[in-house]
Amino acid sequence: DGGITQSPKYLFRKEGQNVTLSCEQNLNHDAMYWYRQDPGQGLRLIYYSQIVNDFQKGDIAEGYSVSREKKESFPLTVTSAQKNPTAFYLCASSISGVRDEQYFGPGTRLTVT
C-alpha cells in the first residue's frame, strides 16, 4: 500500500534537547511538507520541499530544520531554539508541488517538558 508514514506516533523529550521527526513516503511524490497543528489554530506550514536537495521556509520555520537527501524522506528536527515545541506535527506530500492535492501522514504528537 502506498502512503506516508510518520514515526513515532508519540514522542516525549526534555526541554533543551533536539528531536528529529521522521516522514517517509512511497507515493513517488516530488513535493513534501511539514505542518504544525495547535488546538484552535489550524495547520501552519513549517517547511516544504519541491525537489530533492532543495527546501523553503514556511510561515513558522524558526526553531526548526529539515533535510531532503532522498525523494522519499523529509525529516524534521525540532531544535532547542523552538520556544514552544509541544504540538501535533503532520507531514504531507503531493505529486509535483503545483496545484495538486496534498496527502497527509498520521502525525506525531511531540510533548516537551
Added chain:
Amino acid sequence: AQSVTQLDSQVPVFEEAPVELRCNYSSSVSVYLFWYVQYPNQGLQLLLKYLSGSTLVKGINGFEAEFNKSQTSFHLRKPSVHISDTAEYFCAVMLTGTASKLTFGTGTRLQVTL
C-alpha cells in the same frame, strides 16, 4: 497574502439532519479550494477540491461544496449526517500558479449526536 476564515469553531447537529460548514477566503489572485477532514489523533483526508469548472463540487462520504467567487466562499454541505461524520473539518486555499502551499482555516468541529 491569502487567508481563510471558518467562523464556526463548533457545529452541533442531530443525526440525519442537514449541515453546512462555512468557509470564506480572501486573496488578491485566483485560488484553488480544498476541504479536509480529520478524525481524532489522525492525519487529514481530502473530502473535495475546486480547481476550475463547475462551481458545485461533489466529494466523498456524501459531502459537496459550492464555490462562490463573488462572495469568496466555499461552504461545505451534507444533506443528512451520520454519527461517523463527527470530526474536525478544515477549509484550505492554494494560490494558482505557485508552489502548492496550502493556507488552512482554524477548523470546525462537527459533533453529530442521536
